[in-house]
Amino acid sequence: MKKSISFSLKALTFTFIAGILIQASCRQNVSAEKKAEAVITATKADYPASGIAKFEQEKDGKVEMKLELTVPGKANQSVAVHFHEHGMCGNEGNDAHGHWNPTNKQHGKWGSSSFHAGDIGNITLDASGKGQLTLETDLWTIGGDSTTNILNKGIIVHSGVDDYTTQPTGNSGARVACGVIIMK
Ligand SMILES: [Cu+2]
Numbered sequence: 001m002k003k004s005i006s007f008s009l010k011a012l013t014f015t016f017i018a019g020i021l022i023q024a025s026c027r028q029n030v031s032a033e034k035k036a037e038a039v040i041t042a043t044k045a046d047y048p049a050s051g052i053a054k055f056e057q058e059k060d061g062k063v064e065m066k067l068e069l070t071v072p073g074k075a076n077q078s079v080a081v082h083f084h085e086h087g088m089c090g091n092e093g094n095d096a097h098g099h100w101n102p103t104n105k106q107h108g109k110w111g112s113s114s115f116h117a118g119d120i121g122n123i124t125l126d127a128s129g130k131g132q133l134t135l136e137t138d139l140w141t142i143g144g145d146s147t148t149n150i151l152n153k154g155i156i157v158h159s160g161v162d163d164y165t166t167q168p169t170g171n172s173g174a175r176v177a178c179g180v181i182i183m184k
């Protein structure tokens, strides 16, 4: 009799601990962040330009981007960066096509009354041509619906600055680097 009580106690303890573990792993799944990344490389053999963009979608649904660029030829200047429609970098970045514009807006400055969902804008570069930007937004998702999903979009780094006015490109100059946003 004593033996069977101790056995059922053990079974109970096991069930209890297993329950806690299952709960913990479920909770982890709910809060799991989604991650994406774009490795940005030069489009022209004779013009060094590179970078990386890392994306994380948090529990609240917002996506945070950490972008780092190096364009030595543009030291102490600024370069324009946009998300472009196609996740393709061939033909010196032209295969990325026009600006990603899932909500049919006019091109413009990020946060202004009208701008494309990937109009990152101008990034200031330091004396060694390095620049960075951290941006958090609810305009993007990693794998959400087509009006917000940033997966498979191209990121283009231009040789010039975005004037935030000229349609539909901002007159940003040549495409010197490109990357494709993919799930991590
Ligand atoms: Cu662009």
Ligand SMILES: [Zn+2]
Binding pocket: 082, 099, 106, 107, 108, 115, 116, 118, 119, 168, 169
């Ligand atoms: Zn645009």
